[in-house]
Amino acid sequence: MAHGLPLQHGPCGQDAQGGAGGTTGALVVDAYTGYNTVTVPTGRVRVGCWAHVRRKFFDALSKTPEAGTVLDSILALYRVEHEALKAGVVRTLAHRALRQQKSRPVLEALHAYLTQQQPLHLPKGPMGQAIAYALNQWDALCRFVEDERLPLDNNRSEGALRKAAVGRKNFLFVGHEAAGENLAGLYALVATCEVNGINPEEYLADVLLRVQTHPNSRLDELLPHEWKRLCAADSS
Structure with a gap:
């Protein structure tokens, strides 16, 4: 689904090579390695999906209370998006400025928290896996701050695909x-x-x-x- 530049919200598990090979722009996806073939230096820029990150920490919450702190930070990111929507500035320079003013500090604090928490949890445990999932694609998850056209997640694409799955x-x-x-x-x-x-x-x-x-x-x-x-x- 294109918005402005050739941006694509790639759904989890989709054949990226068949759907986006040879194209440029940005691809909003999870950590699925199947997208590696199209997110190369001459192809699309990979953008992380915060909805997928949230699911990992939500699953860890029942066993690890610390996951709640991460979920609160992710909620803060979405509140900035809601603020932009309410102000009618979505995908404008004002939206980018709002993200840099309010979302960037949240990201910086969250990265510091995840880095501090990582050695305190088993790598194969729910919290350890959630932290690794987020940190391993951190650059991709932060790209939305620099481009007001990038969404925080690819939920719209996955919602469109749900009809096909049903x-x-x-x-x-x-x-x-x-x-x-x-x-x-x-x-x-x-x-x-x-x-x-x-x-x-x-x-x-x-x-x-x-x-x-x-x-x-x-x-x-x-x-x-x-x-x-x-x-x-x-x-x-």
Whole structure:
């Protein structure tokens, strides 16, 4: 899902090489190593997902009270995002300034706390694993402070994929491999319509007519976000 620059919120477990290979921008993901092939120096910049970090510490909370301190810090990061949303400055320079003023100190204090706590917990214990998970991708987790377009997590992508996961058994006998690829493409198209506030049925009804005469070299103009802009221009 693109926002501004070619940013992508990669869902956990998705085939990154098939979906983002050869592209540039930022990829918001968890620590899944399958994304290593596309987050290389000439590819996408890897951005950490705070929702995945939170889950690790939430799971450790029942056995390790210290995890509560980490959860409070993560909550503070999300409160800054809520403040930006309430002020109407999301993805603006004011949003970046707010993050640098309020989120950066939280990150610095949290890093110091995790570093201090790490030797106090068994490496294979819930808290030890949660701390290692966070510290091993710390640079990626902090990149949102420098770029106001980067979200704190990839929850939107995972939410979009959940529909596919629920229907997976229903589509077991989709027909053949090409039909499966077509269905995956349709899923992506509908999800992109939803992100851009477009009625998928209206979009497809219009584009399926346009595509018959639209030049192949300009097919990008029929992507949902471009189609929305085209419709707005036609109605003005």
